Each structure stands twice: as structure tokens, then as C-alpha cells.
Amino acid sequence: MDSLFVSHIFSVISDTPFALVNKVFEYNAYEIFVKQEFLMMGGILKNNSWRPFIMKILVLGAGMMGRAIxxxxxKFSNYEEILIGDQDAQTRSSSKSFLQGTHVKVIPLNAEKTSEVKDQFKKVDVAVSALPYRFNYELAKLAISTRTHFIDLGGxxxxxxxxxxxxxxxxxxxxxxxxxxxxxxxxxxxxxRDIVDNLDTIDFVKLRVGGLPRYPKPPLNYQIVFSPYGLINEYIEDALILDQGKIIEKKSMTEIEELKFPKPFGTMETFLTSGGCSTLPNTYKDTIRYLDYKTIRYPxxxxxxxxxxxxxxxxxxxMMIRDQLVSPRDVFASLLVKNVPTTGEDVVLLKVLSQGTKQGKQRSREYVMIDYYDTEHDITAMMRTTAYPVAITAQMIEEGTIQQHGVFxxxxxIPPTLFFSALKKRGITLTIKDRSV
Incomplete structure (x- = not known):
């Protein structure tokens, strides 16, 4: 078939309702050929079934982050079907209440059962893991085997x-x-990435982030805003530092510094923790002279x-305690959940400081974000600032903004300008100040 004819069909149906598009192909004598050609221009082929642009997505884990995703x-994407799965009946019930009025479908799903997850992966185009990080590697392998795009929270x-x-x-x-x-x-x-795109040389990038209670209570002045095990992991694993092209490991919870924010926060403390910069030292070891990540907390x-x-x-x-084997970490995590607030209004503070040169002149770039609990929709600041970036990434796949294949x-x-614009649509404001030094 003449490719010009196919192009003509594409131009006619690009703004046509999906149901009508399917009818066009149903009665076309060259259905298979046209579908293959249309695929090259933007259609979707999944498990030998073709559809133009219509995609389905599965979120694994119906906890706080999963339901926010x-x-x-x-609210913002054009996914034809959005599924969210969890093995816990109470969690599913809670998510159904939270997602009432949406077209999200809550399903039972046990992430420990490979065959069960594989069956669901085959039915969707994109899968998102909002599960503990221990699941992510096996889920990524499974996604590759079923040709399903996959996003996770890392950690x-x-x-x-x-x-x-x-x-x-x-x-x-x-x-x-x-x-x-x-x-x-x-x-x-x-x-x-945005700093790298906007400076010619970079002397340092200092990443500072913290999820905190808006109204702190002693003794810890903290609120459990995500998995207590994830929190413990950040505190005990070594932090990675990029220094003059070398990646150095340092003890977490060291190198305490002060950092100022507008009232009511004032002077906060920051200290090294693990995981926050993840792959950045490797990605930019030849570009950034010094990079570190510190967590923000109340003094x-x-x-x-x-x-x-x-x-x-x-x-x-x-350890053996009263004839029972007990993990100290399990005890600590349980005590944190029991004795540290897990509900209430929270806030996420972010400040990224950088300095370098642009066209031979010294410049600094500062990024500041203060995001609060969404009282209208009962969505914490940590949910907003963690889950929404994941959803934006999934939306970029659905829209075709992200088309590369591999592991990234x-x-x-992710293009920073488009990403920041998407955050703004969600009411997350990132203030950027570019100054001469």
C-alpha cells in the first residue's frame, strides 16, 4: 500500500474518537498493513493487540504513595484504564474510599506471586511500583519479559x-x-540535570530535602511520612559524595549544618543521609566538581x-528475648510507628544550592520548594512531592514525551522544563533564582 495513502489516513484519524478509529480499521481491506504502518506513527502494539494511543497502567501498592499516584x-493523564493493586484487604478498602469518584479500579494483587503479577503486567502498557524497594529488581525483570514499561520509587x-x-x-x-x-x-x-543544562562548569551542587511535621512535637520533632524501614535505611547506610571526580562513601548522620528557611521554620539542621543522590555521582562525575545530599530536620x-x-x-x-527471636530493627520500626505521629499536617522543604560559570562568569542557581499538606483532598506534602513526580513520568510515557528504550x-x-511545568499545574511551586556571584 502506498505510504502516502497511509499518511492520509493518519491525518484524517488523528483527531477522530478512538471508537471510530477502530471501526475504520475493522472495515479496511488492508487492516493489518495499515495497523503496522500506524504503529510506526504513534500507535500501540501490546501482546499482539493494536490500539491507537490508548494505554493502560497498573500501580502496585495501594498505600499512601500508590493511591496518590x-x-x-x-486527574491529569489520558490512560484508558488505571488499576491499583494490593494484597491487603484493609488497604484496598481504604484506597477505594480515597479514590471514590475516580475511574481508578482497585484490585487484589499479591506482589510476592510472580505468576499473578505477570498476568496483570500482560494486560497493561505501564506498571508503577509503589512497593518497598526490595521488590523493584524482580519487578523490573518481569516488566521486561512482558514488554511493559516500568517506573519505581527507588530508595x-x-x-x-x-x-x-x-x-x-x-x-x-x-x-x-x-x-x-x-x-x-x-x-x-x-x-x-537542570543545573547541568544551565551552567557551563559546575563547582558544587548541594541537595537538601526533608519531610517534616508542620507542627512538630518533641522529643523527635518528626512525623512518619513514609516507610519506617526506608527511613532507617537512609539513616544507617553510607552516604555517597562526589568530590573532584571521585565517589566517596561517608557515614550518614554526620556533618551537621544549619540551613535557613522563611518563617515559621527559621533555622533547620541538615546532615548526610544515604540514597538521596543515588546515581547522580556516577552520572555527573566528569561534570560536577562536588555534590552531596543532606536531609533537613528540626534542630x-x-x-x-x-x-x-x-x-x-x-x-x-x-536476638533471643524471652524465648523469641526478635530483630532490633523490627522493634525500632514498630516503636516509631507506635510513638511518633503518623498523621497530621506535614510539609516538605527543599533547597538546592549550586554554583559555577556561564559564559565565563560566576553564577549561582538556587531552587527552593515549600510544599504543604493538601487539606481539601487529604493528601500529605510527602505524597504530593513523591507520588506526583512518578505520575508525571508515567504521563510522559503515555504522551510520547519519553520514547527511549532501556534503563534510565x-x-x-526527563526534560526538566516540561517536568517543572507539570509540577506547577499540580500546585507544586519550585522557585529558581539565578544570580551573578
Whole structure:
């Protein structure tokens, strides 16, 4: 068939309702050929079934982050079907209530059962993991086998590195895998990319992020805003620092510094933690002279938590206590959930400081974000700033903004300007100040 004829068909149906488009192909004598040609111009071929642009997505995990991802996708994306799966009946019920009035479908799904997950992956075009990071590597492999694009929240450097080793297979199967797509890593990774795009040389990038209670209560002045195990991991694993082309490991919860924010926050403390910069030291070891990541907390938090950790409460080796084997880390995580607030208004503070040169002149770029709990929709600031970036990434795949195949971290594949614009639509304001030094 003449390619000009196919182009004519494409121009006619590009603005035609999907149902009518399918009818056009149903009665076309050259159906198969036209579908193949249309695929090259933007159609979707999944498991031998073709449809123009209509895509389906699955969110694994119906907890706070998962339901916020689904909520955002329902509001802003054009996915034909949005599924969110979880094995826990109570979590599913809670998500159904939260997502009431949307077209999101909540389904039972046990992420431990490979065959169950594989069956669901085959039915969708994109899968998003809002599960603990320990699931992500196996889910990424499964997604490649079913030719399903896959996005996760990251959180563990070793697991992300293992995912990156799947690049060739993902590329071969025409699949896009994007780990580390939340807040830190995630949003801070894209900010770093924006710095690289806007400066010719870069002396330093200092990433500072913290999820905090808006109204702190002693003794820790903290609120559990995500998995307590993820929090413990950030505090005990070594932090990565990029310094003069070398990637250095340093102890977390060290190098405490002060950082100022507008009232009511004032002077906060920051200290090294793991995971936040993830792949950035490797990506930019030849571009940025110095890069580090520190967590923001109310003053005094670091000293108190470090004393607890120094007593061994983060150890995973089980101990015999009253004839029962008990993991100190499990005990600590349980006590955090029991005794530290898990609800209430929160806030996410972000400040990224950078300095370098542009056209031979010294410049500094500063990025500031203060995001608050959404009282109208009962969405925490941590949900907004972690889940919405994931949803934006999934939307970029659906819209065709992201088309590369392989395994990419956010700084390698997400266009910062478009991403920041998408955040603004969601009411997340990132203030950028560019100054001469």
C-alpha cells in the first residue's frame, strides 16, 4: 500500500474518537498493513493487540504513595484504564474510599506471586511500583519479559544498580525502565540535570530535602511520612559524595549544618543521609566538581536518633528475648510507628544550592520548594512531592514525551522544563533564582 495513502489516513484519524478509529480499521481491506504502518506513527502494539494511543497502567501498592499516584493519573493523564493493586484487604478498602469518584479500579494483587503479577503486567502498557524497594529488581525483570514499561520509587542504591544492568535486555524488548522517580532521588535528580543544562562548569551542587511535621512535637520533632524501614535505611547506610571526580562513601548522620528557611521554620539542621543522590555521582562525575545530599530536620533530631542507632536498634540480626527471636530493627520500626505521629499536617522543604560559570562568569542557581499538606483532598506534602513526580513520568510515557528504550534514571531521560511545568499545574511551586556571584 502506498505510504502516502497511509499518511492520509493518519491525518484524517488523528483527531477522530478512538471508537471510530477502530471501526475504520475493522472495515479496511488492508487492516493489518495499515495497523503496522500506524504503529510506526504513534500507535500501540501490546501482546499482539493494536490500539491507537490508548494505554493502560497498573500501580502496585495501594498505600499512601500508590493511591496518590493513581489519584494524579486519574486527574491529569489520558490512560484508558488505571488499576491499583494490593494484597491487603484493609488497604484496598481504604484506597477505594480515597479514590471514590475516580475511574481508578482497585484490585487484589499479591506482589510476592510472580505468576499473578505477570498476568496483570500482560494486560497493561505501564506498571508503577509503589512497593518497598526490595521488590523493584524482580519487578523490573518481569516488566521486561512482558514488554511493559516500568517506573519505581527507588530508595536503595544497590537495587537501582542491579536494575541498570538490565539496560540491554530492556532496549532489546523496547521497554523503558525508570527507577528513582520520587522526590529524592527523583525531583532532585531532575533539578541537578537542570543545573547541568544551565551552567557551563559546575563547582558544587548541594541537595537538601526533608519531610517534616508542620507542627512538630518533641522529643523527635518528626512525623512518619513514609516507610519506617526506608527511613532507617537512609539513616544507617553510607552516604555517597562526589568530590573532584571521585565517589566517596561517608557515614550518614554526620556533618551537621544549619540551613535557613522563611518563617515559621527559621533555622533547620541538615546532615548526610544515604540514597538521596543515588546515581547522580556516577552520572555527573566528569561534570560536577562536588555534590552531596543532606536531609533537613528540626534542630536536635540528628543527635537523638543517632544515640538510638548507636545502641544497635537498627541491627537486623535477630536476638533471643524471652524465648523469641526478635530483630532490633523490627522493634525500632514498630516503636516509631507506635510513638511518633503518623498523621497530621506535614510539609516538605527543599533547597538546592549550586554554583559555577556561564559564559565565563560566576553564577549561582538556587531552587527552593515549600510544599504543604493538601487539606481539601487529604493528601500529605510527602505524597504530593513523591507520588506526583512518578505520575508525571508515567504521563510522559503515555504522551510520547519519553520514547527511549532501556534503563534510565530521571536525570538521563526527563526534560526538566516540561517536568517543572507539570509540577506547577499540580500546585507544586519550585522557585529558581539565578544570580551573578
Amino acid at each position: 493513581a489519584y494524579d493519573l486519574n 536503595n542504591n544497590t537495587i537501582v544498580e542491579n536494575e541498570r544492568r538490565l539496560f540491554s535486555k530492556a532496549e532489546e524488548n523496547e521497554v523503558t525502565i525508570i527507577p528513582d522517580s520520587g522526590l529524592a532521588p527523583g525531583l532532585v535528580s531532575i533539578i541537578t 536536635g533530631h540528628c543527635e537523638k536518633i543517632k544515640a538510638i542507632l548507636d545502641m544497635g536498634f537498627a541491627e537486623e540480626t535477630k 534514571c530521571p536525570e538521563e531521560i
